[in-house]
Amino acid sequence: MSKPSWNEKTGSSLMNALRKFFSKYPLVYYTGLTITSLAIVALFLFVLWPFVLGQAVRLALAEPDMRDVQVARVTFNPLTAQLRVRELRIDTPRQEVLRAGLIAVDLDFLALRHRRIHIEAATLQDIWVQAVEQGVSGATEIAGFALTQSDGDAAEASAPGKWRFGVDRLDIQNSAVIYAQPDRETPLRIAHLELQNLTQWDSEQSAQLRLSLEVSDGEFAAQGNFDAFSQAPNATFNLQLAGIRLSPLLQFAVPRESARIDGALDADLKLVFEARDASAPRLNAQGTLALTGLEGEIVMTPAPQFKIATIGWEGDAA
Numbered sequence: 001m002s003k004p005s006w007n008e009k010t011g012s013s014l015m016n017a018l019r020k021f022f023s024k025y026p027l028v029y030y031t032g033l034t035i036t037s038l039a040i041v042a043l044f045l046f047v048l049w050p051f052v053l054g055q056a057v058r059l060a061l062a063e064p065d066m067r068d069v070q071v072a073r074v075t076f077n078p079l080t081a082q083l084r085v086r087e088l089r090i091d092t093p094r095q096e097v098l099r100a101g102l103i104a105v106d107l108d109f110l111a112l113r114h115r116r117i118h119i120e121a122a123t124l125q126d127i128w129v130q131a132v133e134q135g136v137s138g139a140t141e142i143a144g145f146a147l148t149q150s151d152g153d154a155a156e157a158s159a160p161g162k163w164r165f166g167v168d169r170l171d172i173q174n175s176a177v178i179y180a181q182p183d184r185e186t187p188l189r190i191a192h193l194e195l196q197n198l199t200q201w202d203s204e205q206s207a208q209l210r211l212s213l214e215v216s217d218g219e220f221a222a223q224g225n226f227d228a229f230s231q232a233p234n235a236t237f238n239l240q241l242a243g244i245r246l247s248p249l250l251q252f253a254v255p256r257e258s259a260r261i262d263g264a265l266d267a268d269l270k271l272v273f274e275a276r277d278a279s280a281p282r283l284n285a286q287g288t289l290a291l292t293g294l295e296g297e298i299v300m301t302p303a304p305q306f307k308i309a310t311i312g313w314e315g316d317a318a
Helices: 006-024 026-061 109-114 153-158
Strands: 068-077 082-091 096-107 116-133 140-142 164-181 184-199 207-215 218-226 234-245 259-274 282-298 305-317
Touching: 109 116, 218 259
Parallel strands: 116 164
Antiparallel strands: 068 082, 082 096, 096 116, 116 140, 164 184, 184 207, 207 218, 218 234, 234 259, 259 282, 282 305
């Protein structure tokens, strides 16, 4: 038998010494074991878990040879059900379709037992998204994803035993939507949007909406509440419009080759919508509305033109 080397004897002596030490002080052993286990868990949660989540997000959003998905960091806390996605970007072979500075979602795991997808809070910051309407098919793509809806979707959403959706608070800040058709587009900047208490399982709960937009060289603000899932839906909103130009909006409804209409729209309105009787819904409008610098031209021979300095309305209409 060969004589043990110096390293083998040293290792054996060290192991014996450690066994004697931990036998004499078992608390130290279990404390060290606990710290080591926590270190391994922390390594997974803070180093490996974000990497795994990031790869999962890329695979979920990307299609082979179709989308390039980049994401800086993804974190998910399984104890608090908090998801954070930072610096997300999606590109198609044609163009960039989505940028997101921050997507933060707080979920209610317990609601899943009742077949409910309950978002306690969601925050979207610095979002840029492109919505494209295809000219031939008429289908709309948002961030490169085609919107499809079957005829039975609405019936399935209201059927018993189906999943329900609800959000306690949605907050969108400093974001923009670019709506485009093959030959035209218009930007819609969302300075701030706040939505509260929109839940399918509580039809008596009114949702609240606050919205501030920049569109068509003007500003649009809305504040009010609505019953989205009630048997007799109703809504009350205060609207303010300032300097909204008509031509960028009407280009989607009136082809450029047939007519040109321009002007500025200002309004301060209170709208009340009631549908207690499904056959006779009622809309009441109070406030003021004004069109200034209205002018247009119909493309034909001869080409009729019109110019109107101001059109105004003030009152109560139902």
